[in-house]
Each structure stands twice: as structure tokens, then as C-alpha cells.
Amino acid sequence: MLLLVVLIVWTPAILLAVALILARLTGCEVNEARSNPCRVAGLDIGGLLHTMMVTGWLVIPLLPVMALTLIGGVVAGGLALFGIWRP
Numbered sequence: 001m002l003l004l005v006v007l008i009v010w011t012p013a014i015l016l017a018v019a020l021i022l023a024r025l026t027g028c029e030v031n032e033a034r035s036n037p038c039r040v041a042g043l044d045i046g047g048l049l050h051t052m053m054v055t056g057w058l059v060i061p062l063l064p065v066m067a068l069t070l071i072g073g074v075v076a077g078g079l080a081l082f083g084i085w086r087p
Contacts, residue, residue, distance in 0.1 A: 009066055
């Protein structure tokens with residue numbers, strides 16, 4: 001259940017990063033204002049890149065929850081390391 005919450009919270013940030021990486025690799029222009037044509041292997045993925053880019057705006061209200069998941073991950077990792085290193 002907790003993994004599902006983390007996945008849902010981090011999805012907009014992941015989609016934004018993937019859109020920016022794909023745009024950089026394909027040489028396409030992507031922005032929030034409008035969808036630009038972007039041909040890759042005969043397909044226009046400009047609309048998809050635009051949609052993925054706009055979902056990045058959901059990161060702003062989700063930042064507190066994202067921070068909590070990061071803190072929880074660090075604490076869980078620290079506890080796991082302490083449990084392993086404990087004689």
C-alpha cells in the first residue's frame with residue numbers, strides 16, 4: 001500500500017523528467033504553452049510530450065508529500081543499515 005502511494009505521488013515528476021529527456025534526445029521543442037509538432041519514426045509525439053510536461057504542474061501541490069516519502073525512505077534505509085551493522 002505504501003509503495004502504491006509513493007508511486008502515485010512521484011508519477012508527475014517522473015513524467016515531467018521523461019518528457020524533458022525525450023524532447024532533448026529527439027531535438028523537439030516542448031513547453032507548457034502549446035503542443036509543438038515532433039516527428040519520431042513517422043509518429044507525431046508532440047501532443048504526448050505536451051501532456052507529460054503539463055502534468056509536471058502537479059508536482060507543486062505534491063511537494064510536501066514527496067518530501068515525506070524521501071524522509072521516510074532515508075529513515076527506513078538508516079534503520080535497515082543499522083540493523084545489518086548491529087553486532
